[in-house]
Amino acid sequence: AQSVAQPEDQVNVAEGNPLTVKCTYSVSGNPYLFWYVQYPNRGLQFLLKYITGDNLVKGSYGFEAEFNKSQTSFHLKKPSALVSDSALYFCAVSRNQGGKLIFGQGTELSVKP
């Protein structure tokens, strides 16, 4: 069975500091990994994905994520946080079958000035 865990319900960061939002996964076979962001009163927006290749994936708004197969992790990172990055972040995993993204429960990121 596939599963995703986001161990932190909330992450607090000061503006300008680096941020990390953690994600670990469990899936048989090769994982396809995604990060989405949800701003208040909006739907989810795609940030980045890992399919194959380079373990460091770059995405929208300066975010990046590192795939670590041995630790089954796919942490989201940004070198310098902005107040506007404050939102709910979802990690998701899929394997090579149709239609099913499994989402984590989400991590609320709060960036303070």
Add this chain to the structure above:
Amino acid sequence: ETGVTQTPRHLVMGMTNKKSLKCEQHLGHNAMYWYKQSAKKPLELMFVYSLEERVENNSVPSRFSPECPNSSHLFLHLHTLQPEDSALYLCASSQETSAALNEQFFGPGTRLTVL
């Protein structure tokens, strides 16, 4: 905007009402999805349609009835709902349902309140 629209944005209904949620995608995608988002819970996948054919139904109660008349439109018909069905209902679309092409584009959601 993501190219996926949902109407209405807010809906309040009684347990005996019948209503429908509408989703439209302007992206030329072949797959469409309904999700339920409740507070402090992971997104729950409800239904998946590929080329207008339902390919997944995740043990959703029959009081939720999806309809996909064409690849651009998706409906969720609601009847005799329960208060625990109150949630944000999200529609999404993707190019295909295969994992590698499964970058999903979400609508803004319909906030449903069942009284």
